[in-house]
Amino acid sequence: MTASIAALTDLLLPIIETEGYELIRLRLTGAKQQTLQIMAERPDGTMTAEDCARLSRAVSAVLEEADPISGEYVLEVSSPGIDRPLTRLKDYARWEGFVAKIELSQPVEGQKRYRGTLAGVENDDVCIDLDGEEETALIPFSIIAGGKLVMTDELIAESLRRAKHDEKHRAEDP
Incomplete structure (x- = not known):
C-alpha cells in the first residue's frame, strides 16, 4: 500500500x-x-x-x-515548465492573455474540453475567450479537472522575457 x-x-x-x-x-x-x-x-x-x-x-x-x-x-x-499546468485559481489570473486547454470534471453544454485565451478570473470562475465564441465564458474553478498552457510563440517569448528579467534581478541581488 x-x-x-x-x-x-x-x-x-x-x-x-x-x-x-x-x-x-x-x-x-x-x-x-x-x-x-x-x-x-x-x-x-x-x-x-x-x-x-x-x-x-x-x-x-x-x-x-x-x-x-x-x-x-x-x-x-x-519547475512547471513553459506549457505549465494550471492548478490554482491564481494561475488562471496570472497567465491572462495566453492560450490554455481546460478539461472539466463534468460536461457543460455537452462538452468537457475547452481551448481558448485566458481572460482572468471573476470570483471563483475562470474567464476564457473560447475559439469561435463572441462572449467570454465563465467556468467554475470547482469543476476544472485540469488545465495547462498551450505552447505558442507568445508564451515562449514571454517565458524568455521573464527569464531574462529574473536573471538580471538575481545578478543585482546575489
Missing part, C-alpha cells in the same frame, strides 16, 4: 513553503517503480536547477525519516 496524495501533501507542503517555494503539483505515479513528482516554483514564478536540487534535498530528508511510501520510488523535483 502506498501513501495518498493528501497525506504526502500534508507531510511535504510545510517543508516546501519553509524553503520558499509554492507547490504547483504533487503526483505519485507507477506501479512497480513509483515516481513522486513535485512541481514547484518561487512566488515570482521562477525555479532554477539549483532551486530544484535544494528542494529535493530538503524533501528527501523528510521522506527518509517519515517513510510514507512503501517500496522503492524515484523523487523528481521540477
Whole structure:
C-alpha cells in the first residue's frame, strides 16, 4: 500500500513553503517503480536547477525519516515548465492573455474540453475567450479537472522575457 496524495501533501507542503517555494503539483505515479513528482516554483514564478536540487534535498530528508511510501520510488523535483499546468485559481489570473486547454470534471453544454485565451478570473470562475465564441465564458474553478498552457510563440517569448528579467534581478541581488 502506498501513501495518498493528501497525506504526502500534508507531510511535504510545510517543508516546501519553509524553503520558499509554492507547490504547483504533487503526483505519485507507477506501479512497480513509483515516481513522486513535485512541481514547484518561487512566488515570482521562477525555479532554477539549483532551486530544484535544494528542494529535493530538503524533501528527501523528510521522506527518509517519515517513510510514507512503501517500496522503492524515484523523487523528481521540477519547475512547471513553459506549457505549465494550471492548478490554482491564481494561475488562471496570472497567465491572462495566453492560450490554455481546460478539461472539466463534468460536461457543460455537452462538452468537457475547452481551448481558448485566458481572460482572468471573476470570483471563483475562470474567464476564457473560447475559439469561435463572441462572449467570454465563465467556468467554475470547482469543476476544472485540469488545465495547462498551450505552447505558442507568445508564451515562449514571454517565458524568455521573464527569464531574462529574473536573471538580471538575481545578478543585482546575489
